[in-house]
Amino acid sequence: MRVVEVSKVVQIPDDVELTLEGKKVTVKGVKGTLTRDFSYVPVSMELQGKSLRIWANWPRKKESALVGTIHAHINNMITGVRKGFTYKLKIVFSHFPISVKVQDGMVLIENFTGERNPRKAKIVGSAKVRVSGDDVIVQGINLEEVSQTAANIEQATKVRRKDPRVFLDGIYLYEKSEGMEA
16 A cells, blocks of 8 residues: 655754755755755655755655655765765785875775786765875765765775685775764
């Protein structure tokens, strides 16, 4: 049996400004501005003062799930413009010392298991990557860009054609947090 309506409400904090044009959501905060277009989603949105209501009438299973998904995306946008996101990755090696450099939109991983050519990982969007000691720190206000950049770095150091239980070299994610330290 289908439900009549599925709805969720996003509470907007005082230090955040949210605007809704059709299904295009723009969130402004102290860290910056994020815009996302949800026009492809079969749900309705309405801005009422300091709250955004997302709902679907007579939803099928997928449409009910999309209400929760959009609710989570907008909450992540609000968290991003207020605090930002930080992902920390650890550089691990046993024999060949790995060196990591950031160059124009790419992360270069040199001397990975003694390879001559550097492995490359793409930095997505406006995410900032810096290397400090044996840590690689990825920061930004857009959670999707930060997490995809961290995933690209981790995947670039995937061990191929060797036993992964023996060759544990790589760059591994060890901490996700809200907030951006300098």
